[in-house]
Amino acid sequence: MTGIKGVPGENEERYSTLVNNAAAVRAICSAVEGTLGPKGLDTMLVGQQGDVIITNDGVTILEKMDVTHPAARLMIQVARSQQRQIGDGTTTATVLAGALVQEGVAQVTRGVPVAKVVSGMQTGIELAAASLRERSRAVQGLDDRELYRIAYTAGREQADIAKLVIQAAEAVGEAKLREEGYRFADSVLAHEEASSEVWTGILLGQKPANLHAALERRDARVLVLQDALEPEAVSEESLVTEAGFQRYMQLREQFRSSLGKLLELGVGLIASDRGVDPEAEQFCSDHGILVLQRVSRRDLLQLSEHTGARPVRRTALRKSAPELGDALGRAGHAAYDERLERVRVAQGHGEAYVTVIVGAATREAAHERSRIAKDAASAVQAAVRGGYLPGGGAAEMAVAHDLERMRETMKGMEGFGVAAVAGALRKPLSQIVVNAGYNPLEKVEELKAAQIAHGSDRLGIDCDTGQIADFLEAGIVDPTDVKIHALQAAGEVAAAVLRIHTVIKMKTLGDE
Structure with missing residues (x-):
């Protein structure tokens, strides 16, 4: 992964705003990237009144954080956009945005014009999204075994929640899940006094x-x-x-x-x-x-x-x-x-309606299980609509290699922006491997070589053994739309951060 190098002499002042913003973005990403993957851990958020939230939900962490830096606040918009449009993958979107900023700054500080980097990144993201769509596999009905695996993965490997979500999906039907404007995640209700169940109707509060x-x-x-x-x-x-x-x-x-x-x-x-x-x-x-x-x-x-x-x-x-x-x-x-x-x-x-009632022992646990169930429901709906891909950063690794090959045929400085996207696409796998306790440089190169040798995006790193594994066979899959929207949202914010040349404080109301 390309790092940000210091620029001596007069360039230090020229790039000071960019490097300062990149550092703020890096700080935001560090708060959520430790939660990524099956070995990721939780974050404890503590309020001024002593209230506590324990979660690994990216958008919850970012929205509850006390953030004042303007560039860092742009990162929160990435998570919000992902949550609003898809409902899952907020941590991935944030990590990708941070990686794109880091890779972009590295290219700018080596002398590539910002406009060329941003233009190349936009091209790279379009190519990456097209590659992800081509690799996507369609869900074969609501009884497709991969749908349960998607719910299980998005539901943080909580089998009871995955079963509830799939049962609710079958009750509401595939046509309803594909319906424009219908949000399956809105059917989730958690209560500390409830028993977990699927209610084929609605609950009025x-x-x-x-x-x-x-x-x-x-x-x-x-x-x-x-x-x-x-x-x-x-x-x-x-x-x-x-x-x-x-x-x-x-x-x-x-x-x-x-x-x-x-x-x-x-x-x-x-x-x-x-x-x-x-x-x-x-x-x-x-x-x-x-x-x-x-x-x-x-x-x-x-x-x-x-x-x-x-x-x-x-x-x-x-x-x-x-x-x-x-x-x-x-x-x-x-x-x-x-x-x-x-x-x-x-x-x-x-119209048919369904409610997923998730029980828990305490109010705090109920809120967290609700967030988990909503993620699982969103992932299932996204997979029904747009298909699925190998998870765990495997698909992104394969697409990164596609971009590198395209980069070799490109003329002009925009190619540096495409290279930045390729580097950023490896960040999810790299972070998942770090969270699992392995050397990211070793595992990234090992997987890259294996995927090239077999010509397949199915291969990934097993976080339990550290070995190469067939992720489709293992059931480690993610919805295609989650990955594509995360990349596109990350690209938009990264471009905005890279284009900032000067930060000026606005005058307050009443000032002359």
């Missing part, structure tokens, strides 16, 4: 307003209100007049009639994004109707999609029973789970 009502309903119709479950309001000024008071009583009478209509239609669950009138709450309690108030927008959307309900305003309650009935959804099961303090809804007549 509110207690019923009428807890003393019946806690379970079968074959219930569902009303989703984007409003309050209460009569239309009358201004306080109007109430002091006889006409205003009469109007108020008329509206309350209409509201009571609407409640009777809901009973007639067989409504068993009402979810409102605002408050609930006490009279309505009592009416629903008397007739065994579950009422949820101030439900989050996300939960209302899921409830609507799962049950087939059409969200309405309270003015819709004045419609005739058949018209109002058209807006109602239906669920075969709706019940309040006292242990989880959530309402379970299943067997909806709308």
